[in-house]
Amino acid sequence: MALVLGLDIGARSVGWALLEKQGDEWKRIVRAGVRVFEAGTEGDIESGRDKSRGATRRIKRLARRQIRRRRQRARALYRALAEAGLLPGISPQPGSPMSLLIQQQINALDAQFRARYAAETGVHQLPYLLRARALDHPLEPFELGRVIYHLGQRRGFRSNRKAESRKAGAGDESKANEDRGKVYEGIDSLRTAMQQAGARTLGEYFSRLNPAEKRIRGRYTHRSMYEQEFDAIWTAQKAHHPALTREFKDRISDILFRQRPLQDKEEFVGECSWLPGEKRAPVWSLEFQRYRIWATLNHLRITGNRSAPRPLSPEERALLFTSLDAAEKLTIAQAKKALGLRRTAGFTLEEGGENHLPGNKVGAKFHAILGNRWTSLPPEKQNELVTVVARASTDEELEEALQRDWGLDGEMSRRIVREIVLPSGYALLSLRAIREVMPFLQQGYSVQEARQKAGIPLERQVPVHPLLPPLADSGVAVFNPAVKRTLTELRKVVNAIIRHYGKPDEIHIETARELRKSREERAEDSKRMRGREREREAVRDQIHKEIGIPLDQISREDVLKGLLYRECEGMCPYCGQSLGGFASLFGGNSPVQIEHIIPFSRSLDNSFVNLTLAHVSDNAEKGNRTPWEAYGHDPGKWEQILQRVGAFKGSYAKAKLNRFKMDEQAVADLLQQFSSRHLNDTRAAAVAAARYLALLYGGETVDGKRKILKPTGQVTAYLREVWGLNGLIPSIHREAAGAEESDDGRTIRKSRDDHRHHAMVDELAGLLNVVDQARDDAAGALFGIEMQGELVQVVEQVLAKVGDDAAAEFGRTEAPAIGRHGMNDREEHPQSDQQLEPVPALGWIHGQALALRRNNAIQGRADEPRKAEVHHELQHAHGHRNQQQPLVVQGIRQESSEWPVVSAHAAGRIIAQNGAKVCRGSAVGQTSKLQLAIRSVTLVPPAGPEGDLAKPVAAAGQEELPLHPRQEQGLEVKEMR
Known part of the structure; x- marks a missing residue:
């Protein structure tokens, strides 16, 4: 058994x-x-509005960590300044946190300085007034200490490129780029205002503003502005204060401006799905971006007016690859224009609702900035440049490397720093696997064919376990929290079954939609289903009002007929005669039937894209044949059928026209694709x-x-x-x-x-x-x-x-x-x-x-x-x-x-x-x-x-x-x- x-x-x-x-x-x-x-x-997982259970905890934990580190930095700064005699010392008091004691002392100093400079016009902005005076006048020790302490309270924005890359990968990349652009736009605007006002430092500029007229807070500032001001103040004051030594400056600068580097997570990268022991390729790698383009092009099929879907010719593949390699994506219309196709032509991927072809999202960013300089670089140099941008920790480090090692001028290097945020994440394949199959993909082979040609085993061999080990010890890298929880529970079920009944000889698995699709895909599906549901409700109302059928007695088949009737506008696609009024669709003696374009017995496809309406007699005449098999031998009638189907209304019209056009070979290809695609979830x-x-x-x-x-x-x-x-x-x-x-x-x-x-x-x-x-x-x-x-x-x-x-x-x-x-x-x-x-x-x-x-x-x-x-x-x-x-x-x-x-x-x-x-x-x-x-x-x-x-x-x-x-x-x- x-x-x-x-x-x-x-x-x-x-x-x-x-x-x-x-x-x-x-x-x-x-x-x-x-x-x-x-x-x-x-x-709500179904609608794509879910988030990790750890997300809320993580946000609060990060806020607590940020507050804790800010307090630690403030205490360290105050302690260092007090040791140098630049701020009053504070004795710890039982029951009073040091942070509270520091703030009380700062408030007392501010009150003292405010009384001292009561006659000054800028006294309402006392810390900024002192920062401006520090450039030209000697300050008392506590005044200088207060200035330096204020720089530690407002230290400006410094990019952490790796963190921004992860945010772009986890969410909307375009929004991440937009937010980054707003920050730099605000910084540039502030710098322009400082130049126009003749202000040497940020503190001097803010000291001239009346907060009742112009708000100081809420502006985008850069860390370099504070570093520049700190250096200027230190240079102006070091002659008046012996404590301002080089060593002391390094210590204070480290407290003020040091930023922890983001921890590298590469040790958590999973293994290649094809080659055990190889790490997965980063999504930002040009090789993966181009692998994805070739895989898409080799799977693509072109449909014509009368012809069956066909693959792209080598010339067409090369032409589209050149266009896609220089763009983040191509719309269907742009792709057809690039190939010189007629407007009536299309691509098979349109049946699935796709409206574009994915391009080289990384290369397109560099091409937009460097132009011909980018295209003239050999692929190895392109990969090297992208790696430099991906590995850089800060904007300053990257800008310096671009100018020093790549000879880019200030404008180009600044644009790369500000405009390019590479996507994070990793592909399922390693760079080695991609490199081995790439020559065969460029020859037009499918991914699986290229894998076989490259000699990569179609199945991975792993050690045999009597029971499923814990997921953390299995070597299966899973970072999606929903999938991780499910596999953890799956282990409990499978191991209990094995203990009771022994190890199964076969295991057949099906994953639910909420696990198969990404959050963005589920959100798009939910939006599309809501729109479809509104269409169904409108048909139900029409049936109820015009036919008089109670709402609770309207069947799904009734609604389906109504939707198909609207799509074909009441005309039988086969004979061209009217299907009769809306009422003719319903009742036991209806002359209209739902008809499968590709017979159900051959396709098992009962989806809307494979259905239409037909007279009973036309449906019987067509029988267990496709439209091409039934009518393709009569050119005149066949052309009229395609014209009627081409006039269908709705989002499925083009996909149905493609179904009608399919000849015997095209149908066989479609069914084979169904077989391989639906019996093997990828x-x-x-x-x-x-x-x-x-x-x-x-x-x-x-x-x-x-x-x-x-x-x-x-x-x-x-x-x-x-x-x-x-x-x-x-x-x-x-x-x-x-x-x-x-x-x-x-x-x-x-x-x-x-x-x-x-x-x-x-x-x-x-x-x-x-x-x-x-x-x-x-x-x-x-x-x-x-x-x-x-x-x-x-x-x-x-x-x-x-x-x-x-x-x-x-x-x-x-x-x-x-x-x-x-x-x-x-x-x-x-x-x-x-x-x-x-x-x-x-x-x-x-x-x-x-x-x-x-x-x-x-x-x-x-x-x-x-x-x-x-x-x-x-x-x-x-x-x-x-x-x-x-x-x-x-x-x-x-x-x-x-x-x-x-x-x-x-x-x-x-x-x-x-x-x-x-x-x-x-x-x-x-x-x-x-x-x-x-x-x-x-x-x-x-x-x-x-x-x-x-x-x-x-x-x-x-x-x-x-x-x-x-x-x-x-x-x-x-x-x-």
């Missing part, structure tokens, strides 16, 4: 399901659960999780067999829809699940507190190799899945194997529930006495009943579907009773043999065996023939003596509970009385 572990990894939970199979035959689902925990970030979170789990086996692939599979969430989303699992949590449990519905039936909020769907995803992830294993079948259209009949035939097989008497298997069963964290912490920490609140752990096929309802029942022409209640008491994994009222489900009764009930393990085995056909056979049109509903999914019953499922015990004589008033069919879970 082989064990397959399916994992659904989210920011707040880790869902899991353990499946058992023998050869290619699925035997049973051993166990499933969900571990729930607090996310590693706080705020996002950083998925890669990190896979590398971490690979420690159990010595690599993701061992002896040619995949141990870690990481399909994207899009695949399991398809399977949920195809297998009818989106209704897994019944509507009668909406309150329990945390969903809400408004009075007018508009909104049902998706609950993020109900984690039962994670276990369902795990079951799907575990079964994905049903799809993956079939990819080599050349007779198939997608993943090699052969057309073996309709979904209805699969159901008939299920009915034939199980029979009408399967309900007899279901009596009362009691199964240990998995705690709130999936497995009781006792299993991971045996000494723990923590009691965890149990939550039902649900799997997609783990049901006490699988209702297979025929078409006549769905349409209400047959007897009412059976009502069933299954008795089930929740308890902890170690038999600890839940403190709350236990949930119970009573024994199933079957009212008609027309409604067979399939046992959980039998149905799971059959559906898994026929998974490929189920995946292939369903389509929008099939939903009228069959609905597959799973109700009240719960845990698998406990294992018997032979390790197989225990035989349930009949529930004879049990009192039956009344059904919930809102329940119309399926199962109901009620509290025990």
Whole structure:
């Protein structure tokens, strides 16, 4: 027997399901659960408004540190000046902080000096008055001490280039550059004002200002201004004060102006994803910037009016590379203009909403300042110059190096210092890996092809561990706090499973969207979804007002039809005839159908970009063909179809036109891209999780067999829809699940507190190799899945194997529930006495009943579907009773043999065996023939003596509970009385 572990990894939970199979035959689902925990970030993760839980603490800690260091500096400065006789000495007093005593003494001195200079016009700005007098007049010792102490209170801005680079990398780079520009603009403006006023120093300039007319505070000043003034005052006063020695000046200057260098974090840089032992390349390196450009260009495809998408020619790649290497990005319009393409042409990346090509963000900054001088430098010298800028600690150090070592004049060096802030962060690859694949990328090979050509192994081999080690000791570098928290909790789940059941033979993982995407991407997605939701609400209102359908009865399909109707402006793209009025879209006899541009049975793509509307007759004529396959042989009609599609409205119009244009080869390329892209998630979170789990086996692939599979969430989303699992949590449990519905039936909020769907995803992830294993079948259209009949035939097989008497298997069963964290912490920490609140752990096929309802029942022409209640008491994994009222489900009764009930393990085995056909056979049109509903999914019953499922015990004589008033069919879970 082989064990397959399916994992659904989210920011707040880790869902899991353990499946058992023998050869290619699925035997049973051993166990499933969900571990729930607090996310590693706080705020709204979905909308990209989250931040690290340590961010608030860090901000306050930095403020405390800044205040502490300022006080330490003030005490050190006062002590040094007092030792030299330039300020009065202070005796410590019990209960009084030294900082308070110093401030009291300074206030007393200010009062004394203010009385002394009462006749002076600038007495209202006493410290500045003394700083101005110090340039030309000898000061008394305490006056000079007060001047120097005041310089320590206001010491100006000094750039820490590495800190600014990290800020630019962590946030909006353009905003960081903008803020930096404002600072230097303010400093330049102040210097100009000083020159116009004839002021020699900053203190002299401020001494001439009336604070009632011009505010002194809130101005941008530079540290060099204070250093210059300090030198001028020291030079003017040292003849009058013997204490002003060279050694004493160095000591005071160090206290006043010393700034701690930023600690170097390079020791925390992770390893290269391809070459163990190699450090990752910094994002600011020119080699990485150019690697990214070539990788993008080699993946790019051009679409035309009638032609299928094609790759760029060598000449086109070279031309675009030259443009991108000198710019931070190119818009789609600029790229098409550079290639001389027609306005009707486009790029395939536009389907994903991209509107630009990434360029050389680093080289473009230098090119903008140095011009031809930059382009004339050989690549080695360009890299060296960028490294100098990246490694410089201060602006002064950098400006001096640029003028001394690179021969740049003052203007150019100042512009580089002020305008260039390089991005921080590190790529997934090392410079060595990039250098080895770069020659092949320049020849047009894809990244994976270039990797193979360079002889870099496609899989990393690592030592085998019996259990997952702590993340900090694993060698897997993870700095995202959400991913780090999730992987830490993942270790607890996986290690507990290994201790109980042994090491799985395969692990299939899926990462949630909030882990797969960056904060900026999630914010953009949230904005786009809000806009899409407004469009859907507008369509719902139109349906309600014009058709009269109550809002709570408008289906998702109705809304989808309305959106597609608006897009095509009521015209069938195939025949060019009107689809009829808006009302013609709805009702059982509607002449309009939703049509898949690339057939669903071949693409598994049910997204909006692959849908349109068509007359029933046109949809039947097109059949299981693409538009090009159905009409491409008729040039006249084909041209008219493309013209109609080209007139579509909305943001998906161009992407749909590209779908219509695809010939046989283009469709094959698209499906192959789908196969490689969606069965192998390459996002950083998925890669990190896979590398971490690979420690159990010595690599993701061992002896040619995949141990870690990481399909994207899009695949399991398809399977949920195809297998009818989106209704897994019944509507009668909406309150329990945390969903809400408004009075007018508009909104049902998706609950993020109900984690039962994670276990369902795990079951799907575990079964994905049903799809993956079939990819080599050349007779198939997608993943090699052969057309073996309709979904209805699969159901008939299920009915034939199980029979009408399967309900007899279901009596009362009691199964240990998995705690709130999936497995009781006792299993991971045996000494723990923590009691965890149990939550039902649900799997997609783990049901006490699988209702297979025929078409006549769905349409209400047959007897009412059976009502069933299954008795089930929740308890902890170690038999600890839940403190709350236990949930119970009573024994199933079957009212008609027309409604067979399939046992959980039998149905799971059959559906898994026929998974490929189920995946292939369903389509929008099939939903009228069959609905597959799973109700009240719960845990698998406990294992018997032979390790197989225990035989349930009949529930004879049990009192039956009344059904919930809102329940119309399926199962109901009620509290025990």
